[in-house]
Amino acid sequence: MKVLDVNEEETRTKSRTVFLVDTENIGSSWTILLERKTKLDRILLFYTENSPYISYPDMKYICQYPNEFEMVACNTGRNGLDFQLVSYLGYLLKSAPKTRYVIFSNDTGYDPVVQFWCQRGIKLSRISQREIEAKLQASQPKPAAKPEKTKKPSQASADDSKLPAVADDKHQIVTDMVKRQKMPKDKATKVRSILLSEDLNNLADIHNDLVKSFGVEEGSQLYKQLKPDIHKASK
Numbered sequence: 001m002k003v004l005d006v007n008e009e010e011t012r013t014k015s016r017t018v019f020l021v022d023t024e025n026i027g028s029s030w031t032i033l034l035e036r037k038t039k040l041d042r043i044l045l046f047y048t049e050n051s052p053y054i055s056y057p058d059m060k061y062i063c064q065y066p067n068e069f070e071m072v073a074c075n076t077g078r079n080g081l082d083f084q085l086v087s088y089l090g091y092l093l094k095s096a097p098k099t100r101y102v103i104f105s106n107d108t109g110y111d112p113v114v115q116f117w118c119q120r121g122i123k124l125s126r127i128s129q130r131e132i133e134a135k136l137q138a139s140q141p142k143p144a145a146k147p148e149k150t151k152k153p154s155q156a157s158a159d160d161s162k163l164p165a166v167a168d169d170k171h172q173i174v175t176d177m178v179k180r181q182k183m184p185k186d187k188a189t190k191v192r193s194i195l196l197s198e199d200l201n202n203l204a205d206i207h208n209d210l211v212k213s214f215g216v217e218e219g220s221q222l223y224k225q226l227k228p229d230i231h232k233a234s235k
Contacts, residue, residue: 016040016096020089022105023051024081024220025211027204028058029129030104034065043069046085048076050220052207078217079109086113093122102127106208107216129208171196177229181222187214191222200233 019037021030023045033043054062062069074084089101100123103110110126117124174195178188194209206226211219 016042017100017102018042018092018096019044020085020101020103021045022081022085022103022107022110023047024216025105025107025208026129027052027208028054028062029133029204029208030069031058031061032132033104034062034068037068044072044088045069046072046074046081046088048074048081050076050081050224052204052223055202055204058204082107082109082216086110089113089117089124093117097122099123101125104129104132106130106212170200173233177226177233180229181225190214191226195226195230200230203227203230206230 015038017037017040019030019033019042021033021044023030024047030043030045037043072084072088074081085103089103092099092101103114103124103126105126106128108126114124114126174192177195178192181188181191183191190213191210194206194213198206198209200206203223207220207223210222213219214222
């Protein structure tokens with residue numbers, strides 16, 4: 001076995017990035033890191049029972065990278081995952097202070113922690129789901145524009161006639177679903193808007209939208225309350 005000398009180990013440490021992923025907040029969107037991490041990088045997934053379920057397509061993709069991430073189980077509680085992630089960060093900093101650390105979360109509550117450690121010379125940042133998706137999109141070449149296809153009149157009218165019925169059906173299902181929760185009117189309106197804007201089969205996106213609108217604790221609680229009804233509606 002090769003033994004690294006001090007300088008070589010220091011070089012490896014400096015070039016490594018450790019991603020600390022708040023799965024309660026960003027769901028399974030962390031999977032975009034899998035094929036982009038280097039051999040030195042680490043992906044740490046902090047999760048609780050409130051973390052959203054992973055869809056089958058995402059699971060199929062994740063199974064291609066079985067050794068590229070580590071699971072860190074956390075206890076539930078008010079901002080519980082956040083505190084445990086931050087304390088684990090402190091533990092890592094003790095052993096590898098020259099490594100670059102990235103908190104992957106939409107929660108701006110981590111920003112004071114980032115500022116605290118940056119002021120002390122630590123390479124730490126927080127990146128949101130939108131930010132990382134924007135960076136990845138910007139780095140990809142834009143495909144050539146394809147000419148628009150004109151629908152045949154008969155096909156267009158047939159397709160258009162189906163849309164209102166589908167929309168009305170979903171609207172009624174979502175309205176009934178929200179009514180059963182007996183929540184305040186303003187909250188019900190916001191929740192109904194989120195559910196109508198998302199595919200009911202995509203639980204991760206619904207969870208993320210609820211968390212963005214209501215915060216991690218309340219958003220996750222709403223998600224848990226709605227999930228059984230969403231499952232029934234999406235069958």
